[in-house]
Amino acid sequence: xxxxxxxxxxxxxxxxxxQAAAVGEWExxxxxxxxRSPLLMSLGAQPPQEFMARLRMIHEIDARIVEAARSAQVxxxxxxxxxxxxxxxxxxxxxxxxx
Numbered sequence: 001x002x003x004x005x006x007x008x009x010x011x012x013x014x015x016x017x018x019q020a021a022a023v024g025e026w027e028x029x030x031x032x033x034x035x036r037s038p039l040l041m042s043l044g045a046q047p048p049q050e051f052m053a054r055l056r057m058i059h060e061i062d063a064r065i066v067e068a069a070r071s072a073q074v075x076x077x078x079x080x081x082x083x084x085x086x087x088x089x090x091x092x093x094x095x096x097x098x099x
Contacts (some may be wrong), residue, residue, distance in 0.1 A: 003043065007051045010039050014058045021065045024072060029065070 013036040020029040047055060 003048060006039055007054055010036055011054060014061055018061050021068050
């Protein structure tokens with residue numbers, strides 16, 4: 001059955017996506033999500049009942065990945081702000097050191 005192989009491919013991609021997110025490979029996670037999306041859409045609005053348990057697990061994993069992405073974005077934003085401040089401070093020092 002075509003849909004059975006599709007759901008297994010979706011599951012494998014979801015687990016790969018979960019692993020990529022766990023190690024902070026957000027570019028890879030994005031690539032996997034973009035590849036997986038059409039497969040999910042191909043299941044249609046009413047996927048076969050036997051796939052519902054697997055789809056619920058996929059949804060739970062996706063929710064955890066979204067939370068991890070939010071946390072990573074906040075952390076990276078803070079690091080960026082700190083780096084920008086350090087860069088400004090170094091620039092100020094260089095300006096003062098020239099005189």
